[in-house]
Amino acid sequence: MSIVQSILGSRALEALTSPHGVDRYLELVNPMWAAKEVRARIVEIHREVDVEGHPAVATITLQPTSTWQGHRAGQHVQLGVEINGARRTTRVFSVSSHEAGAGERFTITLRANPDGLVSKFLVEEAQPGQVVHLSQAQGEFTLPDTMPGHVVFISGGSGITPLMSMLRTLQRRTHRGRVTFIHYAQSPEHQIFAEELADAARTGYGVDIHLLHPELGDPALSPAWLERLVPGYRDVPTWACGPAPLIDAVQKAYDGSEELRVEFFKPPKVSGGSTEGEISFARSGLSAANSGTNLLEQAEAAGLAPEFGCRMGICFSCTSRKTEGTVTNVLTGETSSLPDEDIRICVSAPEGDCTVEL
Amino acid sequence: MSDKISLSPEELEKFGEEMDAIRQRVISELGEEDATYIRNVLKAQRGFEIAGRALFYLPPAWPLAVASLSISKIIDNMEIGHNVMHGQYDWMGDPGLNSRMYEWDNVCPSDQWKYSHNYIHHTFTNILGKDRDIGYGILRMDEDQKWNPYYLGNPVYAFLLMVFFEWGVALHDLEVENIVSGKRSLADNKPLYPGLMKKMRNQALKDYVLFPALTGPLFVPTIVGNATANLIRNIWAFNIIFCGHFPAGVATFTQEETENETKGLWYYRQLLGSANISGSKLLHLMSGNLSHQIEHHLFPDLPARRYPQIAEEVREICERYGLAYNTGPLHRQLGSVAKKIFKMALPPKRKQPDLSLVEDADPRVSAA
Numbered sequence: 113m114s115i116v117q118s119i120l121g122s123r124a125l126e127a128l129t130s131p132h133g134v135d136r137y138l139e140l141v142n143p144m145w146a147a148k149e150v151r152a153r154i155v156e157i158h159r160e161v162d163v164e165g166h167p168a169v170a171t172i173t174l175q176p177t178s179t180w181q182g183h184r185a186g187q188h189v190q191l192g193v194e195i196n197g198a199r200r201t202t203r204v205f206s207v208s209s210h211e212a213g214a215g216e217r218f219t220i221t222l223r224a225n226p227d228g229l230v231s232k233f234l235v236e237e238a239q240p241g242q243v244v245h246l247s248q249a250q251g252e253f254t255l256p257d258t259m260p261g262h263v264v265f266i267s268g269g270s271g272i273t274p275l276m277s278m279l280r281t282l283q284r285r286t287h288r289g290r291v292t293f294i295h296y297a298q299s300p301e302h303q304i305f306a307e308e309l310a311d312a313a314r315t316g317y318g319v320d321i322h323l324l325h326p327e328l329g330d331p332a333l334s335p336a337w338l339e340r341l342v343p344g345y346r347d348v349p350t351w352a353c354g355p356a357p358l359i360d361a362v363q364k365a366y367d368g369s370e371e372l373r374v375e376f377f378k379p380p381k382v383s384g385g386s387t388e389g390e391i392s393f394a395r396s397g398l399s400a401a402n403s404g405t406n407l408l409e410q411a412e413a414a415g416l417a418p419e420f421g422c423r424m425g426i427c428f429s430c431t432s433r434k435t436e437g438t439v440t441n442v443l444t445g446e447t448s449s450l451p452d453e454d455i456r457i458c459v460s461a462p463e464g465d466c467t468v469e470l
Numbered sequence: 471m472s473d474k475i476s477l478s479p480e481e482l483e484k485f486g487e488e489m490d491a492i493r494q495r496v497i498s499e500l501g502e503e504d505a506t507y508i509r510n511v512l513k514a515q516r517g518f519e520i521a522g523r524a525l526f527y528l529p530p531a532w533p534l535a536v537a538s539l540s541i542s543k544i545i546d547n548m549e550i551g552h553n554v555m556h557g558q559y560d561w562m563g564d565p566g567l568n569s570r571m572y573e574w575d576n577v578c579p580s581d582q583w584k585y586s587h588n589y590i591h592h593t594f595t596n597i598l599g600k601d602r603d604i605g606y607g608i609l610r611m612d613e614d615q616k617w618n619p620y621y622l623g624n625p626v627y628a629f630l631l632m633v634f635f636e637w638g639v640a641l642h643d644l645e646v647e648n649i650v651s652g653k654r655s656l657a658d659n660k661p662l663y664p665g666l667m668k669k670m671r672n673q674a675l676k677d678y679v680l681f682p683a684l685t686g687p688l689f690v691p692t693i694v695g696n697a698t699a700n701l702i703r704n705i706w707a708f709n710i711i712f713c714g715h716f717p718a719g720v721a722t723f724t725q726e727e728t729e730n731e732t733k734g735l736w737y738y739r740q741l742l743g744s745a746n747i748s749g750s751k752l753l754h755l756m757s758g759n760l761s762h763q764i765e766h767h768l769f770p771d772l773p774a775r776r777y778p779q780i781a782e783e784v785r786e787i788c789e790r791y792g793l794a795y796n797t798g799p800l801h802r803q804l805g806s807v808a809k810k811i812f813k814m815a816l817p818p819k820r821k822q823p824d825l826s827l828v829e830d831a832d833p834r835v836s837a838a
Binding site for chain 2: 124127128130131132136137139140192194196197198199200201202421422424425426427428429431443444446454456
C-alpha cells in the first residue's frame with residue numbers, strides 16, 4: 113500500500129496530472145482509490161435503538177481510503193453525501209469507535225434528526241457499499257496519551273458518542289484507573305449502547321456507570337449531587353459532551369475548573385423571517401447588528417473590504433463561506449440554512465444571526 | 471436612456487421579468503440530470519485525454535492521438551472549464567466541479583481568467599471602453615473604436631491571437647495596452663506574475679517535457695503532437711468565441727447608455743451584444759454551449775446544458791418584443807467575423823448624413 117501511496121502522492125504524478133490532480137482521475141476508476149482525498153465505503157448500518165415515533169439511532173461502520181490518517185478518541189469527522197445524486201451535503205459526526213490508525217475502519221453513531229438531511233439519509237436510506245466523502249478526523253476534545261488515575265465522563269443524548277469512543281479506547285488500552293461515566297437520556301428505551309455499558313460496568317475495571325433519566329425522577333446535575341458521586345470532582349479530569357443546556361449546567365458546577373473539557377452541539381438558528389440578529393465576520397473577529405441588506409454591504413459597513421466584482425450575483429468573485437445562519441438569495445427569494453455553505457455575499461441577505469468567514 | 475434602445479421603459483421591465491422567470495424556473499429544476507450530465511462529460515474528457523496520451527506510444531496512431539488529445543483539451547476548456555468556473559455547478563457541492571477550486575488545462579490561471587471574464591466581460595458586456603473583450607486590447611472590432619494606422623495589421627493580429635490563443639488569454643489580465651497608454655502601471659501587474667508563471671510552467675512542463683520524455687524515443691512526435699493539440703484547441707476556441715460577439719449585427723453600447731442600467735436593460739444589452747451559432751448537438755458540446763452565447767450571456771451561471779432548451783423561449787420572447795436574435799450556422803458567422811476583422815483594419819468611411827437619419831428613424835436597426 114505504502115509504495116502505491118507514495119507513487120500516487122508523488123510530485124511527478126502531480127505534474128503529469130496537472131492541473132486536475134491525481135484524485136480527479138483515480139475517482140473515475142474506483143472511488144476507493146485516492147492519493148490525497150479521503151472517502152469511505154459504508155460497510156454496515158446497524159440500528160442501535162428504534163423507538164416508535166422517535167428518530168432512530170444507527171451506528172455506521174466505514175471503511176476509509178488509505179489516505180485516512182486515523183483518529184483519536186473523542187474526535188469528529190465531516191462527512192459528505194450526495195443526496196438524490198446531485199447536491200453534496202456535509203455534516204459533522206463524532207466517531208464512536210475506539211481510536212484507530214491510518215486506513216482502519218471506524219464507526220459513527222448518529223440519530224436521524226427529522227430536520228437533518230444527512231443524518232436522515234444515512235440512517236434511513238443509505239446502503240452498504242455507498243461511498244461517502246470525509247475530512248480527516250478533527251477536534252481537540254481528546255484523551256491525553258498518559259491517562260490520569262481517575263476521569264469523569266458526562267454526556268447527554270447523542271453526546272455520548274465521543275465519550276463512548278473514549279471508554280472503548282481506555283478498555284483497549286487496559287486502563288487501570290477509575291472511570292465515572294454519567295449519562296442523561298430521555299428514557300431507558302432511548303439508551304444507546306445500553307448492553308455494552310452494562311457489560312463495561314460489570315466486567316470493566318473501576319468503571320462506574322450512571323444512566324439517568326430525569327423524567328423518571330433521577331437527580332438533575334447539580335454541584336451537590338456531583339460532590340456526593342465524585343468527592344472533589346472539580347479536581348478530577350472531566351470530559352463533557354451534550355446539548356447546550358447540559359453543558360451550561362456542567363460549566364456552572366465546575367466553576368471555571370481547568371480540569372473540565374467540553375464539546376457541545378448547537379442547534380441551527382432559525383430566525384423565522386426576521387432580520388433582527390447579529391452578523392459575525394469570523395476571520396476578522398468583527399460583528400455588527402444585522403441591517404437587513406446584503407452581506408457584502410454589511411461587511412463593507414463594518415469596515416471590511418471583501419473581494420467583489422459585479423455586485424449583481426453573476427461573477428462569483430465575492431463567493432464566501434457562510435458557517436452559520438440563514439440567508440435569502442435576493443435574486444431568487446430562496447432561503448438556505450445549511451452550515452458551511454458557499455454563498456455570493458452580494459446577493460445574500462441574512463435573516464437573524466449569521467456567521468461568514470470574512 | 472439612449473434613443474438607440476428600441477423598448478420603452480415599461481416594455482424593458484416586463485422583458486426583464488420574463489427573463490427572470492426563465493432563470494427562476496431553471497434554478498428550481500436543477501438536480502440529478504444536470505449532475506449526471508456534467509459528470510459524464512468529465513468522464514468522457516478524461517477518457518479522451520488518457521487515450522490521447524497513450525496513443526502516442528503507437529507511432530502509426532499519431533493522428534488519432536492528436537485528435538483524441540485535442541478533443542480532451544477542447545472539452546476541458548469549454549464545456550467543463552468555462553462553465554464550471556462560471557459557478558454553474560457550485561450548487562452540487564462537489565469540490566471537483568466548484569468555481570472556486572477548478573483549474574483548467576490552459577496556461578491562463580483560473581482566478582485571473584475569472585476576473586477578466588466572469589466579472590469584467592460578463593458585467594460590462596459590449597460596453598466600449600469597459601469590456602476588454604472587444605478586440606482584447608489588440609484588435610479593432612467595432613466602428614466606435616477609433617482607427618489608427620496600427621489597426622492596418624488587424625488580420626495579422628487576429629491570426630496570431632488565434633494561433634496563440636491560450637497565451638493571449640493568459641496575458642489578457644496584464645492589460646498591456648493600458649500600460650502602454652499609461653492607464654495602468656507595471657506595479658499593478660506584480661501580484662499577477664507568480665500565479666501566471668506557475669501555471670505557464672506547469673502546463674509547459676507537462677505537454678512539452680514530461681509526456682514527451684515518457685515516450686522515450688518518440689519524444690519528437692509526442693512533443694509535436696501535444697503542440698498540435700494545443701494549437702487545434704486554440705483555433706477552435708478562438709473561432710467559437712469570436713462568433714459569439716463579433717458577427718455583423720451585434721450591438722455595442724456606450725458608457726453613457728448604460729449608466730443607471732435597470733435589470734431589464736441589462737438583459738437587453740446581453741441579448742443584443744451576443745450571437746449564437748446554429749448546429750448539431752456535437753457542435754454545442756464542443757463549443758461548451760457557447761454556440762448559445764446569447765443564453766449564456768443572459769444566464770451565465772445556469773448549467774450550459776440547459777441553454778438549448780432555454781433558447782426556444784428566449785427566441786419566442788425576442789419575437790414578441792421585436793428584438794433581433796442573432797444566430798446562424800458556423801460558416802456564416804465565421805465569414806461575418808472575418809469580414810469585420812478585415813473591414814475594421816481600414817479607416818472608417820466618412821459617415822454620410824442620410825445614414826444617420828435612417829438610424830434615427832428606426833432605432834431597432836442600429837441596435838440590432
